[in-house]
Amino acid sequence: MSDSYIEINNLTRIYKPSSKVSVEALRGVSINLEKGEMISIVGSSGSGKSTLLNILGGLDWEYEGDIIVDGKDIREYDQNYYRRYIIGTIFQTYYLIPTLNVEENILLPLKFGKKMSSKEAEKRLEQLLDEVDLKDRRKHMPKELSGGQAQRVAIARALIDKPKIVLADEPTGNLDSKTGEQILDLLVKLNEKEGTTMIVVTHDMAIADRTERKITLKDGKNV
Amino acid sequence: MVKMFKYALDLVFRRKLRTFLTSLGILIAVMLMSFILFGMSDLESLIVGQFTQQFKPNELTVGTTDMISLMGGALSAPSKQDVEREEVILNSEAVENIEGIDGVERVYSMLRISGLEMYLEEDEVAYPRGFPMASNIPGDHSLIGGLLEGDDLTLEGSEVYVSDFVSQFYELSNEEILGKKIVLKSSPPSVFSAPSKSNIDKEYELTVVGVTDSGNNALFISLEKGLDIVVDLGGYADKEEYINSVGYSQLLLSTDIDRTTKIEDFIVEELGFSVMSTETLMAFVSTITGGLTIALILFGSISALVASVGIVNTMIMSIYEQTNEIGIIKAIGASNFQVLVIFLIQSALIGLIGGVLGLSITYALMRLSDPFIVDLLVNEGFDVGNFFNFRFDYAIYIALSSIFVGILAGLYPAYKASKLDPVKALRYE
Numbered sequence: 001m002s003d004s005y006i007e008i009n010n011l012t013r014i015y016k017p018s019s020k021v022s023v024e025a026l027r028g029v030s031i032n033l034e035k036g037e038m039i040s041i042v043g044s045s046g047s048g049k050s051t052l053l054n055i056l057g058g059l060d061w062e063y064e065g066d067i068i069v070d071g072k073d074i075r076e077y078d079q080n081y082y083r084r085y086i087i088g089t090i091f092q093t094y095y096l097i098p099t100l101n102v103e104e105n106i107l108l109p110l111k112f113g114k115k116m117s118s119k120e121a122e123k124r125l126e127q128l129l130d131e132v133d134l135k136d137r138r139k140h141m142p143k144e145l146s147g148g149q150a151q152r153v154a155i156a157r158a159l160i161d162k163p164k165i166v167l168a169d170e171p172t173g174n175l176d177s178k179t180g181e182q183i184l185d186l187l188v189k190l191n192e193k194e195g196t197t198m199i200v201v202t203h204d205m206a207i208a209d210r211t212e213r214k215i216t217l218k219d220g221k222n223v
Numbered sequence: 224m225v226k227m228f229k230y231a232l233d234l235v236f237r238r239k240l241r242t243f244l245t246s247l248g249i250l251i252a253v254m255l256m257s258f259i260l261f262g263m264s265d266l267e268s269l270i271v272g273q274f275t276q277q278f279k280p281n282e283l284t285v286g287t288t289d290m291i292s293l294m295g296g297a298l299s300a301p302s303k304q305d306v307e308r309e310e311v312i313l314n315s316e317a318v319e320n321i322e323g324i325d326g327v328e329r330v331y332s333m334l335r336i337s338g339l340e341m342y343l344e345e346d347e348v349a350y351p352r353g354f355p356m357a358s359n360i361p362g363d364h365s366l367i368g369g370l371l372e373g374d375d376l377t378l379e380g381s382e383v384y385v386s387d388f389v390s391q392f393y394e395l396s397n398e399e400i401l402g403k404k405i406v407l408k409s410s411p412p413s414v415f416s417a418p419s420k421s422n423i424d425k426e427y428e429l430t431v432v433g434v435t436d437s438g439n440n441a442l443f444i445s446l447e448k449g450l451d452i453v454v455d456l457g458g459y460a461d462k463e464e465y466i467n468s469v470g471y472s473q474l475l476l477s478t479d480i481d482r483t484t485k486i487e488d489f490i491v492e493e494l495g496f497s498v499m500s501t502e503t504l505m506a507f508v509s510t511i512t513g514g515l516t517i518a519l520i521l522f523g524s525i526s527a528l529v530a531s532v533g534i535v536n537t538m539i540m541s542i543y544e545q546t547n548e549i550g551i552i553k554a555i556g557a558s559n560f561q562v563l564v565i566f567l568i569q570s571a572l573i574g575l576i577g578g579v580l581g582l583s584i585t586y587a588l589m590r591l592s593d594p595f596i597v598d599l600l601v602n603e604g605f606d607v608g609n610f611f612n613f614r615f616d617y618a619i620y621i622a623l624s625s626i627f628v629g630i631l632a633g634l635y636p637a638y639k640a641s642k643l644d645p646v647k648a649l650r651y652e
Contacts, residue, residue, distance in 0.1 A: 054646050057554060059553070059554060059645045059646045060646055079558075080556060080558035083553070083554065083555070084555070088555075089554050091649070095547065095550075095551045095554075095649070099233060099237050100233070108552070109555040109556050110226070111226040111227060111230055112227075112552065112555070112557040112561055113556055158555075161556070
């Protein structure tokens with residue numbers, strides 16, 4: 001066993017939409033990450049980026065191969081625990097809950113677990129609002145936010161429970177290049193400050209170039 | 224759990240109108256059930272109470288016509304048999320026969336006298352309701368209802384008991400009316416009776432010696448006086464002729480309780496009279512109220528069923544609408560069980576909202592309508608303080624049942640929601 005923080009070994013995912021058809025979305029992907037590292041995964045659509053992200057995010061467990069996080073096969077985790085405390089996810093379309101305000105959206109993950117006391121949660125919220133610069137928008141509803149602001153809310157939400165790994169799925173995909181830049185600046189800053197391992201999936205090479213390492217997927221394999 | 228509850232609450236109130244419309248079904252079911260619980264049981268005990276006050280289990284009332292059908296219970300067409308039966312009369316021979324039955328302890332003959340108007344002395348207004356009843360039933364008997372005022376338990380000569388309704392009508396206290404004169408005057412011919420020479424301008428003067436608690440049974444006189452009046456009024460030669468051609472209206476039998484049913488059967492089958500007993504009366508009352516209750520429960524259950532289909536429908540709709548959101552909360556760590564609970568809380572809340580609204584409306588309606596219903600019943604001679612009896616313990620059961628119906632209806636949708644594949648749910652447009 002190597003001393004990498006995340007080891008993805010020979011990851012394969014075959015979809016079988018019907019008995020006659022099978023699609024190999026991932027064909028033996030292997031990636032190693034150091035703790036606190038920030039990498040990007042690039043590739044054209046259909047290259048297997050989303051499939052990899054779903055598996056890493058704990059949304060899809062029907063894969064072959066192994067994923068070791070912090071020395072432990074993720075299959076050994078309780079799936080809910082894994083999604084709740086190991087992984088924080090940022091989506092391209094933010095996925096904020098429209099009827100909850102900024103604060104409530106950020107605190108939403110805490111509704112499903114009780115790791116943090118309300119005092120701690122309050123402190124963490126203040127800290128994150130400060131980091132993502134949304135202190136003056138805390139009571140705003142998602143529809144009152146710009147795309148960049150909404151994505152900052154989503155980033156704060158992904159980090160509220162202090163996950164070990166943050167997965168960002170095309171985090172700048174819906175934003176203009178300047179705002180996208182700012183979001184990436186924020187992710188870089190948080191990666192340094194919080195020491196969270198980050199995996200950014202993107203097809204934007206300018207974004208990918210900002211990360212420490214770039215992994216390219218093509219036809220379900222890393223090249 | 225509290226946090227999840229708040230979240231489910233948020234989901235329910237996000238669509239206020241739909242939540243309200245869905246809960247309407249439960250609301251209607253709850254209203255129906257509440258009326259059954261708070262109204263029907265009281266209706267039955269009210270009627271039963273009213274009759275058991277007047278009739279004792281060992282007493283039988285013998286008459287010539289089926290009294291239950293007279294009470295509006297005639298559910299079948301008249302038959303020739305009924306007409307033939309009406310030809311039997313309660314004459315001296317019949318009374319003797321009945322007196323001779325083993326187990327009959329006491330027979331009171333009773334006469335209902337019609338065709339008379341009743342006035343208080345020096346008052347021009349006739350008392351509008353009820354017939355004079357002639358019998359030798361003592362004043363403390365339950366049929367008369369007991370004396371509120373006066374201590375003369377047997378009526379003689381021109382003595383009369385009036386009910387407290389009469390003293391109220393003439394705006395006198397029960398004490399004040401004692402010793403007053405009551406004048407019975409023959410009614411002017413009406414469309415219902417052919418004018419007869421004998422009953423024109425007849426007047427009978429009576430003296431009040433007691434006030435009874437008998438409500439609409441306004442007037443009691445002795446059997447002798449009653450017979451005098453009907454003989455005079457009808458132009459009969461003597462009492463014998465009247466009794467043997469018209470007969471008494473009713474007999475009240477006091478019997479050995481062990482033989483009451485046998486006596487009843489004997490009189491009906493062998494002598495051909497109608498008998499009303501506490502037992503037949505109770506059976507009649509509970510048939511009516513029981514039928515009504517079953518019908519209402521049926522309606523209530525059907526509307527509860529329709530309501531739960533409504534909830535299922537709404538919840539499935541909201542799964543489609545919330546698919547993305549279910550994906551999100553699953554992605555950020557909600558377990559299948561938590562999603563299930565969130566959806567169950569939603570449907571339970573819809574049930575609860577319907578239940579509480581339904582109970583509130585029912586409560587308001589009952590409070591508003593109760594005085595009118597009580598008025599109506601008191602006018603009909605029932606002794607009631609209130610009709611609907613809103614019981615908060617029942618209300619809690621009803622609210623709990625509506626939550627239960629909500630949860631039951633939410634089971635399938637909640638299960639469906641909890642099993643959503645988060646990957647597909649996130650991609651769902």
